[in-house]
Amino acid sequence: MHLIVPILVSVLLPKAYSLKCFECTPGEPGACTTKQTDCPAQCGSSRIISYTGDTKVVDINAKSCAVSAGCLSTSVNFGISRTTIAIECCNTNLCNAQSVPESTKGLPNGKTCFTCIGTDCRSTLSCLGDEDRCISTTVNIGGEKISMKGCASKSICIGDVSQALGSTMGVEMKCCEGNLCNNAQSIGLSLLILVTSMVSVTLFY
Template sequence: MHLIVPILVCVLLPKAYSLKCFECTPGACTNKQIDCLNPGQCGNSWIISYAGDRKILDINTKSCAVSAGCLSSSMNFGITRTTIASKCCNTDLCNSQNVPEPTKGLPNGKTCFTCIGTDCMSTLSCLGDEDHCISTTVNTGGEKISMKGCASKTICTGDVSRALGSTMSTEMNCCEGNLCNNAQSIGLSLLILVTSMVSVTLFY
């Protein structure tokens, strides 16, 4: 969490402040008050990652926010799924309450390819608002590792997509048709993706 200090310093360099927000970060949830840059917003986020039905990550945060961080979305690779629920507001200390826990959602009729090990011929039923198929290629240590699955539109477009791409040093492609993310045989790295999702949500 040490990364939040230089980021906040850069964001808050101007001397004119107009909005106070509660700040709560993992491991330091004291609900202290901070000043946000005009025209800033206050934000609350709840991020949960699952491996199967088991939670492997459960984080609540509060802080200043930008519009790109005010979203609800999920990214689903079959054996792991990350959900984000966020809410923003623009009055002093308006982010005092936690957002509701992200829900798993029901199958929505969309199907995408996914990977089990290096076999990417399997199919995955998308859940909730996962209305796109996704393919990502992460460059880690000079090795390209790819993943496939379902994602919400908010993951695939605009500032969030650009932030994820730069954070993961990745190529990320989304499409809307069933099984449109094809079925090449590729590898899988889940920890990198989950870590990157959390970093974007907390610090972007």
């Protein structure tokens, strides 16, 4: 019996990681289809885009192994800045060769949340597309807490995205349902810090 266990492990473990996927991370030189890695179940391609107004200021592509719960399309909208995160998954060898296409800007959906202009967070924001939650966020940078408010998709408020942002970058996020549920108040504001935090979070292994 003691001999059977290591034999089974040696046979089964390679099969558990038999899927080949393309891999690249932001900032790596070369194309996203030149490096390969072994994955347990799924391949993934991700794209994170940030806009200031209608101008694209960040556009990052990545590929690697994918976590099942992390296959999603979501956005967070703070009025003058909006970030979309799209992760597509597949389960055949080298199936993540294609980059994720840029998502279209959604139409106003009737949801309204508080947002910030400068340090005043009493202005209102019309949510777009699938942004069905109001969000309040706090980023802890060097011991200083900087807060922001706006609209968000449900998928950014729960599960892997929320947990990854919280544990990796020290981001506190509170989401709520219902118009203007994220409370108006005057707070400090730093859009770039939260966008950078989101871009830095990796939902892949």
